Amino acid sequence: MAHSLKRFPVQTKQSLISKALESKRLIGMYTYISFSIAELFDKVWETPVLQLAQEIGVSDVALGKACRKAGIPLPGRGHWAKQANVRPQKPKLPKNNGTVEFKVLDRSAIPRPSHKPVTIEQTIQVPDQLKEPHPLVIQWLKVARSAKIIDGFLGAKGRRVLDIKISAAPIDRCARFFDTLIKAAEREGYSWKITETNTTSVIVNNEAVAVRLVERVKRLPSPPQPPQPRRPGGAWTPDFSRMVYPRYEWIPTGELTFQIDEYTDYGERKNWKDTKTGLVETKIADILVGLSRISVLLKKKREQREIQAREYAAAEAVRLERVRKAEIQHRLQLKLVNHTEKWEHAERLRSFIGAVAKRVECGQAVDPTAAKAWLEWANQQANLLDPTEGDLMTVISLEVQLENGFNTYSYRKPEKSWWSE
Structure with a gap:
């Protein structure tokens, strides 16, 4: 029989929530539902608090606290158990104005698995003997049988083999389990690979899902060694070996757990382990279905990250352009101020030179030749300082070349200028 994925249950929105959702604000996976x-007040006196809380999507305790905070009286204990004609009358409406807001999970934003069914055998038997093992299993067996025990586990760190963290006892069992799992997954169209970071990945729906198999190992502190007996009359020597304690003894339990080593939200199952009702070998079909479900969630998250990356890139381009324009404007203003100051200095020089020329014309006792030479030299210096006397394009040009390493995230203190507020 075919085993297919079940779709997530979708809760039907009541008219109560449908009306309130008109003013909701989406934040992540949650929404804010507001009521006046x-x-x-009308709803808590028309519907039991527990039922109303379920319709809203919060607990009855949270609903009660919100009502008391807003000054809304609640029906007493046993109110709804009484007949309608003997119930206490509805109190008066509170005079408080405002709204009451609840933060609830937005189930419409939870990604659902693909509608494409995954056909998997009802039961997948793990053989008692390993026959024609998969190449990945053969490669792992070569490493596992020659590996040393480090802290209770086989030391296969840095070797590009299946990610299996176990003791020496269940080597054959793990080999048969992974051989059966890999072959069953490949029949479903999945593929396996060992990445450069020694991660075991299953390619499902074009998404890489990291997996591993671990054994639970107990860690017990080892008692320290007794001190060496001191020989009568012998010199005392410090025993530094006792300073490295505590040491631990690692006891394997034989309990295996298959894990999907991926971060996902929304509580999807990622662990299958030995239990009283069955070993992990009996759960291969469920594992394959779980891999497909996780791949759908990973694809959804990847698409969301791509959308966010594009949005960030667009916003970053706008910010960069704004910063570049502001920097260009700042440098043009500094250029204008610099030219203005040079022009003012040149005008001051010309005024002084004019005053000297008038004194010379009045017949002061100076050498006319020396005075003429000085006046020519002084006017040249004033012209050199005056930006309007040189290439005028350097004054009126609006082109600014920013350096290649221009840091748009500079936090320099803004300089005060004529245009500062």
């Missing part, structure tokens, strides 16, 4: 105090 008058509207919530």
Whole structure:
């Protein structure tokens, strides 16, 4: 029989929530549902608090706290157990104005598995003997049978083999389990690979899902060695070996757990382990279904990250352009101020030179030749300082070349200028 993925159950929205969702604000996987105090007052006196809380999507305790905070009286204990004609009358509406807001999980934003069914055998038997093992299993067996025990586990770190963290006892069992799992997965169209970082990945729906098999090992502190007996009359020597304690003894339990080593939200199953009802070998079909479910979630997260990356790149381009324009404007202003100051200095020089020329014309006792030479030299210096006397394009040009290493994230203190507020 074919075993297919079940779809996530979708809760039907009540008219109560449908009306409130008009004012909701989406934040991540949650929404904020708002009610006016008058509207919530009517509802708590028309529907039991427990039922109303379930319809909203919060606990009855949270609903009760919100009502008391808003000044909304609640029906007493046993109110709804009484007949309608003997129930206490509805109190008056509170005079408080405002709204009551609840943060609830937005189930519409939870990604659902693909509608494409995954056909998997009802039961997948693990053989008692390893026959024609998969190349990945053969490669792992060569490493595992020659590996040393480090802290209770086979030391296969840095070797590009299946990610299996076990003691020496269940080597054959793990080989038969992984051989059966890999072959069953390949029949379903999955593929396996060992990455450069020694991660075991299953390619499902074009998504790489990291997996591993681990054994639970107990860690017990080892008692320290007794001190060496001191020979009568012998010199005392310090025993530094006792300073490295505590040491531990590692006891394998034989309990295996198959793990999907991926971060996912929404509580999807990622662990299958030995239990009283069955060993991990009996759960291969469920593992394959779980791999397909996780691949759908990973694909959804990857698509969301790509969308966020594009949005960030677009926002970054806008920010970069804004910063570049601001820097260009700042440098043009500094250029304008610099030219203005040079022009002012040149004008001051010309005024002084003019005053000297008038004194010379008035017949002061100076050498006319020396005075003429100085006036020519002084005017040249004023012209050199005056930006309007040189290449005028350097003054009126609006082109600014920013250096290649221009840091758009500079936090320099803004300089005060004529345009500063």
